[in-house]
Amino acid sequence: MPLLTTRATNYLGTWNVRTMWDTGRAFQIAAEIRRYNLEVLGIRETHWTQVGQHRPASRELLLYSGHEE
Numbered sequence: 001m002p003l004l005t006t007r008a009t010n011y012l013g014t015w016n017v018r019t020m021w022d023t024g025r026a027f028q029i030a031a032e033i034r035r036y037n038l039e040v041l042g043i044r045e046t047h048w049t050q051v052g053q054h055r056p057a058s059r060e061l062l063l064y065s066g067h068e069e
Contacts, residue, residue: 010039010040011036011037011038011039011040012038012039012040012041012042013036013038013040013041013042014042014043014044015029015032015041015042015043015044016043016044016045017043017044017045017046018045018047019045019046019047020043020046020047020048020064021047026054026056026062027057029041029043029060029062030056030058030060030062033060034058034060046064046066047066048064048066049066050064050066051064051065051066052064
């Protein structure tokens, strides 16, 4: 008997973006989410120092949590 069974396939991804300060970076990330049909994308090194959410015009939801260095 398997320990875990799934009924649906979930697509996860990770990306080291280095910075989110570049113009249009959130839209680029939203495009990659659609391109790879991802449900969850973990991004690192955003250099954002606050906590919140952002919803680009393409309707993906970006949740972020950063800290001051």
